[in-house]
Amino acid sequence: MNDVKILVVDDEENIRFLFKEELEEEGYSVEIAANGHEAIKKAKMTKYDVIVMDIKMPGMDGIQALNEIKNFNKEQMVILCSAYGEFKQDFTSWISDAYVVKSADTSELKQTIKNMLSARY
Amino acid sequence: MNPVEFLGNIIEVSHSNLEIPARINAILNIISHKMDFNEVIVFTSDKDKRLTCKYKNQKSILFNILNKYRCHIGEGVIGSVAQKRMPQYFNDKDVPLRFGCLFYSEVDNQMAKYKIFAFIPLLDDSYMYGVLVLCSRNRHVLTDAEKILLSIVSREIGGVLRTNDLLLSSKKRISELATLSELGKVLTSNLELQVLLKDIAIIIARALNALFITIKIDNTLFAVGPRKYTYGDVYPQIEHYVNDLEQKAVEGKKTVSLVNHLHDENDISIKHTLHSTPIISKNKVLGTITICERTPQRDYMFEQNEGYLINNFASYITNGLENTLLNIKLKDVVRELNSAQKRIIEQEKFKCLGEMTANIAHEIRNPLVVIGGFAKRLAKKLNMDQIESKYVDIITNEVSRLESILSDVLNYVKDAPVPFESCYINDCIDEVLYLFTTDTAWNNTQILKDYDNNLPPVVCDIQQIKQVLINIIINANEAMDGGGTITIKTETTEEANGRQYVIVSIADSGGGIDPFDINNIFNPFFTTKERGVGLGLAISNKIILNHGGKIELENVVGKGAKFFIYLPVKTIKNGEVFI
Numbered sequence: 001m002n003d004v005k006i007l008v009v010d011d012e013e014n015i016r017f018l019f020k021e022e023l024e025e026e027g028y029s030v031e032i033a034a035n036g037h038e039a040i041k042k043a044k045m046t047k048y049d050v051i052v053m054d055i056k057m058p059g060m061d062g063i064q065a066l067n068e069i070k071n072f073n074k075e076q077m078v079i080l081c082s083a084y085g086e087f088k089q090d091f092t093s094w095i096s097d098a099y100v101v102k103s104a105d106t107s108e109l110k111q112t113i114k115n116m117l118s119a120r121y
Numbered sequence: 122m123n124p125v126e127f128l129g130n131i132i133e134v135s136h137s138n139l140e141i142p143a144r145i146n147a148i149l150n151i152i153s154h155k156m157d158f159n160e161v162i163v164f165t166s167d168k169d170k171r172l173t174c175k176y177k178n179q180k181s182i183l184f185n186i187l188n189k190y191r192c193h194i195g196e197g198v199i200g201s202v203a204q205k206r207m208p209q210y211f212n213d214k215d216v217p218l219r220f221g222c223l224f225y226s227e228v229d230n231q232m233a234k235y236k237i238f239a240f241i242p243l244l245d246d247s248y249m250y251g252v253l254v255l256c257s258r259n260r261h262v263l264t265d266a267e268k269i270l271l272s273i274v275s276r277e278i279g280g281v282l283r284t285n286d287l288l289l290s291s292k293k294r295i296s297e298l299a300t301l302s303e304l305g306k307v308l309t310s311n312l313e314l315q316v317l318l319k320d321i322a323i324i325i326a327r328a329l330n331a332l333f334i335t336i337k338i339d340n341t342l343f344a345v346g347p348r349k350y351t352y353g354d355v356y357p358q359i360e361h362y363v364n365d366l367e368q369k370a371v372e373g374k375k376t377v378s379l380v381n382h383l384h385d386e387n388d389i390s391i392k393h394t395l396h397s398t399p400i401i402s403k404n405k406v407l408g409t410i411t412i413c414e415r416t417p418q419r420d421y422m423f424e425q426n427e428g429y430l431i432n433n434f435a436s437y438i439t440n441g442l443e444n445t446l447l448n449i450k451l452k453d454v455v456r457e458l459n460s461a462q463k464r465i466i467e468q469e470k471f472k473c474l475g476e477m478t479a480n481i482a483h484e485i486r487n488p489l490v491v492i493g494g495f496a497k498r499l500a501k502k503l504n505m506d507q508i509e510s511k512y513v514d515i516i517t518n519e520v521s522r523l524e525s526i527l528s529d530v531l532n533y534v535k536d537a538p539v540p541f542e543s544c545y546i547n548d549c550i551d552e553v554l555y556l557f558t559t560d561t562a563w564n565n566t567q568i569l570k571d572y573d574n575n576l577p578p579v580v581c582d583i584q585q586i587k588q589v590l591i592n593i594i595i596n597a598n599e600a601m602d603g604g605g606t607i608t609i610k611t612e613t614t615e616e617a618n619g620r621q622y623v624i625v626s627i628a629d630s631g632g633g634i635d636p637f638d639i640n641n642i643f644n645p646f647f648t649t650k651e652r653g654v655g656l657g658l659a660i661s662n663k664i665i666l667n668h669g670g671k672i673e674l675e676n677v678v679g680k681g682a683k684f685f686i687y688l689p690v691k692t693i694k695n696g697e698v699f700i
Contacts, residue, residue, distance in 0.1 A: 012487050012491070014487075014488075014491040014495075015487060015490060015491060018490070018491055018494040018495060018498070021498060022494070022498070056483070083482075083483050083486035083487060083490075084483065095659075101528070102486065102487070102490050103490060103493075103521075103524055104489060104490045104491075104492070104493020104494045104496075104497065104517065104520045104521065104524065105493070105497075105521060106494065
């Protein structure tokens with residue numbers, strides 16, 4: 001499973017740390033980015049299987065970053081993961097492949113990633 | 122008899138403080154006593170040009186017979202004296218059989234008892250007030266001097282009658298003015314309409330001594346709806362007469378009266394006289410006033426007066442009433458404005474509070490995720506005994522409880538999703554097209570509109586639907602690359618599933634879509650444009666699907682593309698959407 005690469009994008013260091021640990025425990029190789037710009041830069045250099053993207057971030061927000069990434073690689077799978085549940089109603093978020101509300105219980109996030117990967121293979 | 126003393130007595134009485142009828146009766150008694158006439162009777166001339174037997178000396182016998190009938194001017198001896206304004210004297214030989222009207226058979230029986238008769242007109246300088254009738258059983262001749270004396274006395278009685286008339290009419294006028302002043306007071310006070318109508322009704326009813334009075338206001342101009350106030354009791358039997366009369370008054374824009382002259386004693390309407398008058402302002406009828414009075418039996422003086430008075434009152438209250446109605450309307454508008462303002466302020470407050478709460482909730486959520494997340498990791502990593510893992514469980518449970526509280530709070534305060542509203546799609550299209558009017562990219566584009574003007578409204582998120590229209594119309598224009606015709610048509614259709622749809626079709630003359638691309642056009646990020654993200658049609662499709670509709674494409678290569686947007690016809694009732 002080490003060949004599955006995941007990019008966690010979040011401006012909060014502790015969240016990045018938590019998600020990295022939790023997802024690594026699942027056997028994925030996890031990289032992190034602190035904002036939209038960094039995420040785009042990394043996504044251009046490395047091919048990730050899944051990007052977990054926070055929405056509200058300083059500089060470039062997650063939805064802008066999502067649109068940019070999809071623009072140069074529309075196959076890129078992106079999960080929006082935010083404390084903001086209401087972004088589900090914004091149709092600009094509809095192009096993401098999934099939407100998970102951020103929670104201390106990471107099982108929903110893990111399950112979503114699993115579903116995406118198994119759908120792909 | 123001393124004529125000077127006689128005249129002195131009469132003048133003394135006529136100038137006394139006695140009530141007018143008492144004065145006349147006293148004068149008649151003096152004449153009877155001093156000149157030895159058994160009958161001294163006064164017929165008065167009424168407004169309807171008829172004569173009524175009204176005053177008499179104490180011992181009169183004929184009065185009770187004569188006063189049963191009224192006679193016309195010119196009719197019989199009394200009528201002809203009144204008409205010619207000349208006295209006539211007779212003795213028992215030459216007196217005509219007809220005193221007044223035709224039905225004096227009872228008088229005829231009495232005639233033989235009297236020896237002389239005198240009929241003297243009661244004149245003022247120009248006006249005839251009635252006729253003085255004198256009969257004597259004992260006397261045989263009337264001297265010229267006595268005739269002169271009687272003519273002087275008749276002048277005096279005429280004068281008293283004139284005073285009576287003036288007194289009555291000034292009393293009437295004073296009470297009328299008092300009523301008008303009372304009405305004025307009520308009209309300038311700031312009363313509610315219903316109270317105002319009640320007060321007006323009571324004042325007029327009292328002034329006219331009416332059995333009942335109904336004031337009706339019905340004018341859409343003031344948006345008050347029909348209002349009615351009735352003072353007194355309307356007998357059910359005459360209610361339809363009242364309604365008829367009101368209608369006639371409104372239609373004819375003038376006072377109408379109903380005096381029933383039928384002789385059917387069972388018909389209650391005989392005993393009542395109705396007058397209805399319209400309240401007119403600037404040639405518009407605001408309502409009606411209708412009064413009912415007892416049909417007068419005896420006093421013919423004022424029979425036609427009430428109609429005139431009520432008309433007067435109506436025109437007097439018009440302006441005041443109109444002001445009150447305007448005032449009421451103004452108050453309503455102000456009240457509405459105030460409550461609208463309050464609502465807006467409340468909404469603003471709530472919105473601010475919501476934004477603040479949402480921000481705080483978000484700020485709390487991230488640290489919570491971290492606390493809960495790492496507590497779980499701790500539990501996994503450490504080899505904890507039962508009690509320690511219970512502690513961690515408590516932390517994680519409490520965190521998840523807090524998370525769910527935050528979700529509830531956010532759900533509650535977040536902006537409500539845009540409510541679907543009823544919209545006419547033709548208007549929606551026109552508003553979108555208006556956006557392009559100043560755009561130079563549209564200079565060579567002709568837009569043809571073919572709207573069905575009887576479209577039912579569709580229930581939708583108007584902003585989203587506009588977004589779809591903008592996307593498709595801009596695509597059409599870009600496909601024509603510098604000029605052509607866009608045809609926009611609206612119509613309704615019923616699909617096989619029995620549901621009704623409004624269809625908007627947008628056709629361009631841009632040569633159509635490459636058949637190779639047809640299957641991809643609704644996919645995200647598919648674009649044939651150099652500068653395009655490829656989301657327009659994907660998003661449009663998703664919006665229309667969310668509305669329970671669909672987008673279809675008819676493509677003729679070499680000619681153009683035609684998009685059909687189907688929107689289901691729904692209705693909103695009490696805020697809920699029905700299909």
